Amino acid sequence: MSEFHDAIIIGAGPAGLTAGIYLMRAGIEALLLEKTLSGGMPVNTERVENYPGFPEGISGRELMERFAAHAKAFGLPVKEFSEVSGVDHDGRTFTVRTTEGEYKSSGIIIAAGTEPVKMGIPGEDELLGRGISYCATCDGMFFRNLDVAVIGGGDSAIEEGLSLAHIVRKVYVVHRRDALRAQKILQDRAFGNEKMEFLWNKRPVEIGGTGQVEYITLEDTKTREHSRVDVSGVFIYVGYSAKTAFLGNLVERDASGFIVTDEHLASKTKGLYAAGDVRKKTLRQISTAVGDGALAAVNLEKYLLEIKP
Numbered sequence: 001m002s003e004f005h006d007a008i009i010i011g012a013g014p015a016g017l018t019a020g021i022y023l024m025r026a027g028i029e030a031l032l033l034e035k036t037l038s039g040g041m042p043v044n045t046e047r048v049e050n051y052p053g054f055p056e057g058i059s060g061r062e063l064m065e066r067f068a069a070h071a072k073a074f075g076l077p078v079k080e081f082s083e084v085s086g087v088d089h090d091g092r093t094f095t096v097r098t099t100e101g102e103y104k105s106s107g108i109i110i111a112a113g114t115e116p117v118k119m120g121i122p123g124e125d126e127l128l129g130r131g132i133s134y135c136a137t138c139d140g141m142f143f144r145n146l147d148v149a150v151i152g153g154g155d156s157a158i159e160e161g162l163s164l165a166h167i168v169r170k171v172y173v174v175h176r177r178d179a180l181r182a183q184k185i186l187q188d189r190a191f192g193n194e195k196m197e198f199l200w201n202k203r204p205v206e207i208g209g210t211g212q213v214e215y216i217t218l219e220d221t222k223t224r225e226h227s228r229v230d231v232s233g234v235f236i237y238v239g240y241s242a243k244t245a246f247l248g249n250l251v252e253r254d255a256s257g258f259i260v261t262d263e264h265l266a267s268k269t270k271g272l273y274a275a276g277d278v279r280k281k282t283l284r285q286i287s288t289a290v291g292d293g294a295l296a297a298v299n300l301e302k303y304l305l306e307i308k309p
Contacts (some may be wrong), residue, residue: 002095002102005031006057007016009109010084010096013040013155014286015276017067017076018293019300024074026301031105032076033098035083039064041277042286048165051286060137065287078091084112086246089269092307105270106307107300110247111293112279114240114284119151123207124236131233136160138169143233148176149216151204152237155263158182158190165195172229176203176221185267197229199229207234242278254280265296271307273300 007023009016012034023030029167042082043046054063079100086097087108096103116134118124123134133139136150140163140291148168150161153175157184161171173190178200180187190196193217201219205226206217216232220287238270242257251267251274253259266273275292 003031004104005029006105006304007031007107007109008033008094008103008105009111011040011067011078011111011113011276011278012038012078013113013266013276014042014289015069015293015296016040016109017064017071018135018290019109019111019275019297020071020076020293021074022294022297023301024071024076026297028301028304030076031103032071032078032082033082033096033103033208034078034080038068038078038082039233040289044135045159046137047159048286072268084111084246086248087250088248089250089272094271107304108262109293109296109300110244110251110267110272110274110278111276111289111296112243112278114242116236117239117241119204119236119238121206123206123209123213126210127234128211129205129211131209131231132207133238134165134232134293136235139235140164143168145169146232147172147230148233148235148237149204149229149231150237153177153180153182154237155182155186157235157237158186160237162186162189162193162197164235165193168195168233171196172231173198174202174204174216174218175200177201202227204234212262240277240284244278264299265292266299271300271303280282 006028007030009032020032042060047057049057082098082100088095094105094108147170149172151174201221202218204220244257250269261274273296275296276289
């Protein structure tokens with residue numbers, strides 16, 4: 001027999017945990033499923049400075065621990081290391097298939113977040129975990145007093161580059177344009193950090209090394225000339241995609257897999273809502289994920305009341 005719950009939330013990041021708080025407070029019996037550990041991507045952020053209420057800043061890990069504690073205080077059951085492999089809908093009931101078994105519900109909120117986009121260049125797959133990483137907060141300590149490259153020019157790349165600068169000898173920031181996309185406050189800090197060197201109008205074409213990263217080959221985006229930079233680590237931040245294939249045809253997606261919703265955060269399937277970074281939108285921040293989680297939960301509550309016998 002499959003467990004039945006009023007609502008199932010998939011993903012225990014800011015959106016999923018917020019949705020859980022709202023549902024439990026509304027008296028809706030919910031279950032939260034998470035494929036790894038609670039907290040989502042903010043857990044890997046060294047310092048969060050733009051979430052209201054923390055004027056001195058707070059580590060991403062501590063902030064998400066508070067989110068999780070808040071949700072659990074309202075009795076929200078969280079099943080970690082329970083990866084969802086598929087979701088079915090018979091017109092009224094959802095069936096969620098996971099590594100731990102099946103669960104059924106009347107409504108569902110998808111808050112599964114995103115995953116880093118790979119560059120798809122030679123050496124990337126072969127040297128993953130051997131000098132290539134998508135998380136400086138996770139792996140930076142392995143490169144103490146060594147030279148590393150950070151690929152990208154957005155907030156994530158510059159934030160992680162600044163974090164690495166506390167540990168490594170030198171950070172090469174490789175960007176395909178001649179200007180960063182990161183917030184100005186982050187740019188100012190990066191430009192003022194003597195350990196950070198910017199390689200403009202460059203794109204990686206190969207990551208090389210014998211069993212371990214030893215260098216990265218760059219192509220000039222204007223002249224097409226190639227150059228080599230000797231590094232021991234490469235940290236990649238070229239974008240994120242949503243892994244939503246497990247939803248089959250229950251949702252409409254854009255080209256990157258992000259779920260298309262209406263203003264109520266509803267998908268094309270009644271009773272299925274999307275919240276947080278997994279949703280197609282223009283800004284992905286902790287604060288917007290929290291807002292999404294609250295709105296999705298409130299609208300799911302209304303839906304459940306409508307279908308209640």
